[in-house]
Amino acid sequence: MSTVEQQPLFLRACFNEHTERTPVWLMRQAGRYMAEYRAIRKDVDFWTLCKTPELCCEVTLQPIEAFGMDAAIIFSDLLVPLPPMGASVTFGKGMGPVIEPRIDRASDVDKLGRPDVADTMGYVGDAVNVTAKALPKDVPLIGFAGAPFTLAGYLIEGQGSKTWMKTKAFLHQEPKAAEKLFGMLADITIDLLKLQMDNGARAVQVFDSWVGALDPEDYKRWGLAYTRRIVEGVRREGVPVIVFAKGTGTYLDLVAQCGADVIGVDWTQPLDRARALVGPNVALQGNLDPGRLLGPWDALRPALDRVLDAAGDGKGHIFNLGHGIDRHTDPAQVKRLVDHVRTASAARRG
């Protein structure tokens, strides 16, 4: 141990260092599965919550206080850039987002504007600012934004999709318009991530949540090319970049070519296989199936151990789920999960 103050555990793992135990946080850890969150949402709609920095701060801190994760992620939404571009986003009861008007033809891309991020999404920076100051010093705040395919997918489908077939049709039929759209989205994402870094985010995560719908060739063009541009655009000393592209397990080697410090991994393969694909020079984040949190502890515990085992010596591993936590998760299971990952990973380091 050096006498110089150490970086927080989470950041050291992001930079692929050996750590004394495995840091843990969970995607969507601030959310509906927590009674504390539902108590706030009872009186506030989703967008109001996103746009009220003090409430974002409160909600972001809830899981840290309840469960002691090693990192916090700012409460916000991937679709934050869409309204300033000219597409409304509404959340119906029990439904995913609905985007209007959706992009139906090439000329619709020209109707979207390139908003100034600080002017129109400044509330995200403000929320990060307040929250970063409120967090314990050893719990870094993660900022985030969506990658172009995922954002474009919502714009083109007008909602979520199982197959993203309209989006694929658009990419193949209107590649020039798609390139214009993706370029604009990448630039906005870069600015939005920088805004969060300027306000105290100590790591950033790019969510390309649905890009796994593409085949490897299309992924190179519509996924990798833009995440690489984003990673290069936000690169800053000491601030790791995490790229999570769900459903890309078969071509995780391509995903890792984006230059990110950390690659998120879903649950469809053990981390040792993921490691074989991405090589030794990046950290891995994942990869428990959130569905396993819905089962009993005696089945969950060995699943946690399998994740830790597959991470080998644990170097450069951040424990997480392979997707956001489900709203029906029992908070008691989350507490057990966090505690077990802490103690079991420390024990493994001997």
Added chain:
Amino acid sequence: MSTVEQQPLFLRACFNEHTERTPVWLMRQAGRYMAEYRAIRKDVDFWTLCKTPELCCEVTLQPIEAFGMDAAIIFSDLLVPLPPMGASVTFGKGMGPVIEPRIDRASDVDKLGRPDVADTMGYVGDAVNVTAKALPKDVPLIGFAGAPFTLAGYLIEGQGSKTWMKTKAFLHQEPKAAEKLFGMLADITIDLLKLQMDNGARAVQVFDSWVGALDPEDYKRWGLAYTRRIVEGVRREGVPVIVFAKGTGTYLDLVAQCGADVIGVDWTQPLDRARALVGPNVALQGNLDPGRLLGPWDALRPALDRVLDAAGDGKGHIFNLGHGIDRHTDPAQVKRLVDHVRTASAARRG
């Protein structure tokens, strides 16, 4: 060439033989993208079509007559077993299936019956019988049925799902009831496939369409164990068994352990990678992204060549999509696809 009459091209490829060219058929090749199909559906609802053998025959033959695929697949539906078990299946306008009542708790499994397949699904056998006789001798008819996870998923969710989270919760919370349900579904699927073989199906395909939602450990228990039982249960000299489990590309080696003759591959990895996972002793079926059929020919053609290239010498390769054809596909593209796969694969054999 021997003087003994050769088996049809498609069957020889299923048995992993060298063939003079690559056989081709497309999942959901009889369907809404064809005007001929829509003309029939105009006057007949979906279930009536499924239950009218002469209409099934007509619809099954439509793509063979229009495009000349090397195999036909009987027009039917994965959810055929559900109503005789006691769960109604309705298709709303532009929606997927709705299943009522859904399985909400363990005791709901006991309310489902184990129907006699010949008595309650005899219309599938009749449709196969009529259609097998109507097809050209060199175009084998494929029978099919759903695997337990996929059928159970619809029963538990009450509809399709992006995440199959209710299904996972049920598996983890009620494993005994789930085993009872999966065992019953496997037995029904075995009987349904045998019924089709008895009536002239010369190959059968097991669709485990949504099992890729599981992690590898859960896949072994809730996917592989049952597809293996089904493959063993229907094994018959000269009738190949195809298993298609979309979204399982990261653990295709596990999928291949079911003992099927042919493994279906989705578009998330090239066939040479899939081959490396499954080994040399099974045939592969796939693996074009159906989204590519929505683009122009000058982009589609190189994608077809990439699939053929990745299949190496073409031994034991059946060209197909990695999922069902999209309803917005231009039939002219399907014609070009079939023609190109025929000529380009023959040219590759020299």
